[in-house]
Amino acid sequence: DSGVTQTPKHLITATGQRVTLRCSPRSGDLSVYWYQQSLDQGLQFLIQYYNGEERAKGNILERFSAQQFPDLHSELNLSSLELGDSALYFCASSPQESSYGYTFGSGTRLTVV
Amino acid sequence: AQKITQTQPGMFVQEKEAVTLDCTYDTSDQSYGLFWYKQPSSGEMIFLIYQGSYDEQNATEGRYSLNFQKARKSANLVISASQLGDSAMYFCAMRGRSGSARQLTFGSGTQLTVLP
Numbered sequence: 001d002s003g004v005t006q007t008p009k010h011l012i013t014a015t016g017q018r019v020t021l022r023c024s025p026r027s028g029d030l031s032v033y034w035y036q037q038s039l040d041q042g043l044q045f046l047i048q049y050y051n052g053e054e055r056a057k058g059n060i061l062e063r064f065s066a067q068q069f070p071d072l073h074s075e076l077n078l079s080s081l082e083l084g085d086s087a088l089y090f091c092a093s094s095p096q097e098s099s100y101g102y103t104f105g106s107g108t109r110l111t112v113v
Numbered sequence: 114a115q116k117i118t119q120t121q122p123g124m125f126v127q128e129k130e131a132v133t134l135d136c137t138y139d140t141s142d143q144s145y146g147l148f149w150y151k152q153p154s155s156g157e158m159i160f161l162i163y164q165g166s167y168d169e170q171n172a173t174e175g176r177y178s179l180n181f182q183k184a185r186k187s188a189n190l191v192i193s194a195s196q197l198g199d200s201a202m203y204f205c206a207m208r209g210r211s212g213s214a215r216q217l218t219f220g221s222g223t224q225l226t227v228l229p
Contacts, residue, residue, distance in 0.1 A: 002157070033216070043204065043219040056216055088156055092217075102217055104150075104158035 003027060004105035006091050012111045018079040021108045023091030025072055031055070031094045032074040033102065034066055038087040049074055050097040081112045115140040117205050117220035125226050126195045133180070134190040134223045136205030142166075145209040147188040148217070149179065153201040161203075164188060195227045 003026035013019055025032050034046040036059075045058035049068035060066075063081075068074040078085060088109050092102040116139045126132035138147065149161040164172045164179045172179045180189040188207075192199055205220040 035217075042221050045216040045218070048216065058216060090158060092158075101160070101163065102148075103160070106155075106157040109156065 002103050002105060004029075004091060004093050004103050006089075006105035006108050008108060009106065010109050010111075012113060013081060015081055015083060015112055017081050017112075018077065019081065019110065021076040021078070021089055021091075021110070023074045023076070023093075023105060025074070025091075025093030026103050029093035029095050029103070030072065031097050032068055032072070033092045033094075034060075034074070034076050035090040035092065036087045037090060037107075038084075043090075046076070055097060078110070083112050086110055086112045115142070115145075115207055115209055115218050117207055117218055119205055119220035119223050121223045122221070123224045123226070125228055126192075127228050128197060129194055131191060131193045132195055132225065134192070134203050134205075134225065136188045136190065136220060138186050138188060138205075138207050140186075140207065140209050142209035142211055145207055147179065147181070148206040148208070149177070149188075149190045150204045150206060150219075151199075151201045152204065152222070158204075162190065192225075197227050197229060200225060200227045 005024040007022045031050045033048045037043045046060040048056040066076045088107045090107045092104045118137045145166045147164045151159040162174045162177045164181045176193045178191045202222045204222045208217045
């Protein structure tokens with residue numbers, strides 16, 4: 001157990017729908033990162049939060065949004081889902097904003113049908 | 114911008130032998146970190162080893178060692194005495210200090226299969 005908890009582990013939903021992925025960082029970690037892993041794009045950085053504030057954005061679609069709550073857990077919201085959004089979504093956490101070390105959760109596998 | 118290149122989509126190794134997984138990188142940062150992660154078929158990302166750009170010695174963690182050649186911008190992972198459980202996808206990654214380079218950038222991965 002890495003200490004980073006992601007729920008749900010698996011999610012199957014239809015096109016056009018909206019889903020929320022949840023991440024609880026490792027105890028004491030203030031920074032949360034979201035990554036998407038798909039067959040054609042590989043592992044791509046989506047967004048980073050540090051202590052509740054957005055810190056960096058990567059290749060995140062406008063249909064996707066995220067937030068980090070006061071208790072430091074984070075949610076990634078995916079809306080108007082398309083078949084191409086099917087992927088493994090990882091959350092990672094680190095102690096500080098610029099810590100080198102990341103700890104990854106086990107991922108949420110999203111299947112859009 | 115930083116980039117990680119893994120040129121071996123797949124590798125095979127006999128059990129108990131050593132194997133080297135290649136990784137080259139490109140960055141304009143002077144200070145950066147290099148990582149290797151293992152992703153078994155179950156999907157989780159497991160951290161293996163880290164090398165800082167200013168570390169003078171190659172990093173080692175048990176059976177894993179990182180062959181760091183800064184001038185050549187390479188950070189190859191060496192797995193000694195391969196085990197069947199080493200069969201997995203392996204990703205090289207790096208993180209810089211400035212701008213977008215502060216995010217962990219991954220290579221495309223190498224699928225390692227250990228043969229009995």
